[in-house]
Amino acid sequence: MNHLFSSYQIKGLELKNRVVMPPMCQYSVENKDGIATDWHYLHYVSRAIGGAGFIMIEMTDVEPDGRIRKARNTCGLPSSLG
Numbered sequence: 001m002n003h004l005f006s007s008y009q010i011k012g013l014e015l016k017n018r019v020v021m022p023p024m025c026q027y028s029v030e031n032k033d034g035i036a037t038d039w040h041y042l043h044y045v046s047r048a049i050g051g052a053g054f055i056m057i058e059m060t061d062v063e064p065d066g067r068i069r070k071a072r073n074t075c076g077l078p079s080s081l082g
Contacts, residue, residue: 017053
């Protein structure tokens, strides 16, 4: 615990501390279109402001057929590529 709030370096990335937020499935896509919303932005920005040194964004599917639920982020939809 002594080093939890000390900086840490992973290759060329310097972290201000060793607090890591793991990826979580939030199922918060409102329109079921796979596009992240303001909710996602506020969720992750608030964690960064709160002091997490490293934040892993939630699982994002590369195509719609790979989604467990339609309320998941998807980067392979035409609407997310434009």
